[in-house]
Amino acid sequence: MVEQNAMIKTVNLNCYYEDQQVLQNINLEVYKNEILGIIGPSNSGKTTFLRALNRLNSLNINYRQKGVIIFENQNAQDIDDTLLRKKIGIIFAMPQVLPISIYENIAYGPKVHGVKDRAKIEFLVEDSLKKAYLWDEVRDRLKTSAAKLSGGQQQRLCIARTLAVEPDVILYDEPCSGLDPISTAKVEDAMGQLSQQYTQILVTNNTKQAARVSHRTAFFLMGEMVEVDQTNVMFTHPSDQRTDDYITGKFG
Amino acid sequence: MNGANLRQKIAFSVLGLVTLLVVIPILLILYFVISRGWSAITWEFLTAMPRNGMKDGGIFPAIIGTVLLITGTMAFSLPLGILSAIYLVEYAKDNLFTRLIKLSVVNLSGIPSIVYGLFGFTLFVVFMRLGVSILAGSLTLAIMSLPVIITATKEALEAVPMAYREISLSLGATRWQTVRYCVLPYAIPGILTGTVLSLSRAAGETAPILFTVAAFYLPRLPNSLFDQVMALPYHLYVISTQVPNMPEKLSFGTGLVLIGLVCLMNLVSIILRSHFRKKKQW
Numbered sequence: 001m002v003e004q005n006a007m008i009k010t011v012n013l014n015c016y017y018e019d020q021q022v023l024q025n026i027n028l029e030v031y032k033n034e035i036l037g038i039i040g041p042s043n044s045g046k047t048t049f050l051r052a053l054n055r056l057n058s059l060n061i062n063y064r065q066k067g068v069i070i071f072e073n074q075n076a077q078d079i080d081d082t083l084l085r086k087k088i089g090i091i092f093a094m095p096q097v098l099p100i101s102i103y104e105n106i107a108y109g110p111k112v113h114g115v116k117d118r119a120k121i122e123f124l125v126e127d128s129l130k131k132a133y134l135w136d137e138v139r140d141r142l143k144t145s146a147a148k149l150s151g152g153q154q155q156r157l158c159i160a161r162t163l164a165v166e167p168d169v170i171l172y173d174e175p176c177s178g179l180d181p182i183s184t185a186k187v188e189d190a191m192g193q194l195s196q197q198y199t200q201i202l203v204t205n206n207t208k209q210a211a212r213v214s215h216r217t218a219f220f221l222m223g224e225m226v227e228v229d230q231t232n233v234m235f236t237h238p239s240d241q242r243t244d245d246y247i248t249g250k251f252g
Numbered sequence: 253m254n255g256a257n258l259r260q261k262i263a264f265s266v267l268g269l270v271t272l273l274v275v276i277p278i279l280l281i282l283y284f285v286i287s288r289g290w291s292a293i294t295w296e297f298l299t300a301m302p303r304n305g306m307k308d309g310g311i312f313p314a315i316i317g318t319v320l321l322i323t324g325t326m327a328f329s330l331p332l333g334i335l336s337a338i339y340l341v342e343y344a345k346d347n348l349f350t351r352l353i354k355l356s357v358v359n360l361s362g363i364p365s366i367v368y369g370l371f372g373f374t375l376f377v378v379f380m381r382l383g384v385s386i387l388a389g390s391l392t393l394a395i396m397s398l399p400v401i402i403t404a405t406k407e408a409l410e411a412v413p414m415a416y417r418e419i420s421l422s423l424g425a426t427r428w429q430t431v432r433y434c435v436l437p438y439a440i441p442g443i444l445t446g447t448v449l450s451l452s453r454a455a456g457e458t459a460p461i462l463f464t465v466a467a468f469y470l471p472r473l474p475n476s477l478f479d480q481v482m483a484l485p486y487h488l489y490v491i492s493t494q495v496p497n498m499p500e501k502l503s504f505g506t507g508l509v510l511i512g513l514v515c516l517m518n519l520v521s522i523i524l525r526s527h528f529r530k531k532k533q534w
Binding site for chain 2: 099
């Protein structure tokens with residue numbers, strides 16, 4: 001089912017905000033074309049882990065990091081910020097659209113990467129919207145403001161916007177926390193389809209969502225990665241008692 | 253009615269009354285200036301040179317002088333102020349140097365305008381040998397306007413949601429692309445408001461232009477940027493205090509023209525602002 005070659009690999013990754021350590025010695029491999037779920041209570045460092053991968057953490061001047069992140073067999077440190085972020089896209093928790101048209105929202109990424117050909121941009125817009133399961137709902141109003149879309153539609157627009165820069169990896173930071181069940185199902189459907197082509201990491205507070213969507217699941221707790229395994233193993237016979245307690249709802 | 257509701261009613265009434273008090277001086281100023289100055293406004297007053305010790309003729313050279321000074325001020329202070337504000341908000345690291353710059357910007361706005369005048373005279377007129385000229389006056393006014401423009405631009409930039417920058421950066425845009433396409437377009441209305449405010453103030457200032465550009469009586473138009481000019485605020489000061497037996501309506505007429513000029517600038521900024529808002533739908 002999943003090819004066993006690592007797309008991303010972290011070696012002894014430690015992250016700090018000022019003097020506070022938020023991640024401790026994270027050693028995790030993410031395989032090509034898998035959906036890796038990351039579950040764990042709030043403040044366990046899940047979001048910090050995601051944002052370390054595409055270096056968004058470094059926007060915070062108090063952030064420091066130790067350890068190595070390997071991306072496509074290359075030390076991520078040697079890759080330029082813009083290229084790294086183009087290849088590793090992120091979907092934020094709250095749907096964040098720019099207050100411009102649907103079309104412009106998606107065209108923005110390709111444009112900043114120097115795509116000038118109109119036909120190519122139009123193709124990318126349509127193709128990305130189709131992959132994000134949004135095309136049929138917006139095809140006749142691409143020029144209207146993206147802010148007029150519903151929350152669920154906006155989140156799928158964000159996915160389409162990320163797809164338009166042709167990434168290899170997509171990170172999701174609790175992408176459905178503000179969405180109703182039907183919108184959530186649509187986003188999950190899109191993720192399922194996208195796994196043919198992309199490597200995806202899903203951070204979620206909703207353990208059931210991780211069970212539904214992800215191939216493998218990692219459990220983070222207070223800055224540590226407790227364990228990672230095939231999703232069906234994690235949810236039936238976890239090897240660590242703390243995982244079992246969290247999944248069965250004894251804390252969290 | 254219970255106590256809490258009554259207190260709320262009293263509180264809002266007091267707030268409303270105080271707000272009304274703020275409007276009164278503005279209305280009174282407008283009333284006095286218009287009622288006493290309106291009769292002076294004729295085509296000749298606006299377009300003719302002053303004659304007969306400024307008691308006859310018009311104030312054309314002073315109008316042109318003020319327009320030139322505003323334009324010159326804008327040419328220097330807009331790029332300088334807006335670009336440095338962008339640097340401070342979007343690029344500068346939070347270190348001692350940056351904090352020093354921010355502190356000096358704040359302090360710059362506290363300096364009395366007459367001190368700017370003296371400074372401009374020393375630096376531009378004497379040291380840089382620009383002479384008493386439009387150039388020297390514009391530069392002096394520009395430096396005086398900088399803190400307000402920088403502060404307004406900073407606030408406008410900071411009001412743009414952090415999320416816009418994160419979206420742009422997360423898609424692999426450079427910092428400059430992010431500023432150019434995802435921050436500036438949304439900050440422009442705020443920048444415009446602050447800028448026009450500071451330029452309106454510069455248009456009405458007398459002290460900074462006193463030693464650097466303003467001419468007491470010069471009934472001709474300037475030939476170059478190195479000429480002196482008359483300017484409305486200084487002209488107003490001159491005819492109100494330095495010329496005996498000056499008809500009152502001429503002073504108020506000059507004041508009315510100055511107010512009109514400033515209102516015109518505000519109008520242009522409102523039109524531009526609503527134009528940008530419509531384009532950006534936010």
